[in-house]
Amino acid sequence: MVNSHGHLDHACGNYQFSEEIYIHPDDIKLCRGSNARDNRLRSIEHAKHTADYATGEEHNILPEGFDEAAYAAGGCGNLVPVTEGHVFDLGGITLRVAELPGHTKGSIGLLYEEERMLYAGDALNGFLWLFLPESLDLATYTATIKKAQGIDFDWLVMSHNPVIAEKAVLDDFLDCATHVDYEHGIPYEGPIPGISARICMRPGYRGMEDMAKPGFASIVISEEHL
Ligand SMILES: [Zn+2]
Secondary structure (H helix, E strand, C coil): EECCCHHHHHHCHHHHCCCCEEEEEHHHHHHHHHCCHHHHHHHHHHHHCCCCCCCCCCCCCCCCCCCCCHHHCCCCCCCCCCCCCCCEEEECEEEEEEEECCCCCEEEEEEECCCCECCCCCCCCCEEEEECCCCCCCHHHHHHHHHHCCCCEEECCCCCCEEHHHHHHHHHHHHHCCCCCCCHHHECCCHHHHHHHEEECCCCCHHHHHHHHHHEEEEEEEEHCC
């Protein structure tokens, strides 16, 4: 088990394994906080009242028989630190750790060398969250994109996105990062009350209706992360 970073939606299943769970040391504290009981209870409530995008109607998306008490008490498992260059040799599957800070300080990717794929978690994508208190600044994220461009791979696997992208998508992300226009960004209602963020889209893209267009890229950022 390797956590790409410490957020609950990426680490909430840790408790189901007794094995060691690898995570970057800079995200261990975040992982503990994110997996705390109150946060888990909030996520259960959220799952029970998940609004349908089209109709706005709320649904309970918890699977039947879901053990809420076990989930709420789950914690974050047996965390073991892992850093840049560590290699997981699974026998014909070689996974090399690459630090990809920005979304969080301890975000990491795994380079699957045989398949020439980089698994990037939330660290690289076309709707990059950079507004959270635990996020680093735009310069750090920009450096992470450039670092990824220098890694030898062909395919980028991102979370929250079923599409496996060609590496060239990083050029779109970099174009977006180097042209962030906060003034003209679209206000974004994030999950944390009191944090104001804006969606800053790549030049030539105007609104969320452009999201499905080829080459779309955006960064959701708050003023203090510019
Ligand atoms: Zn995340």
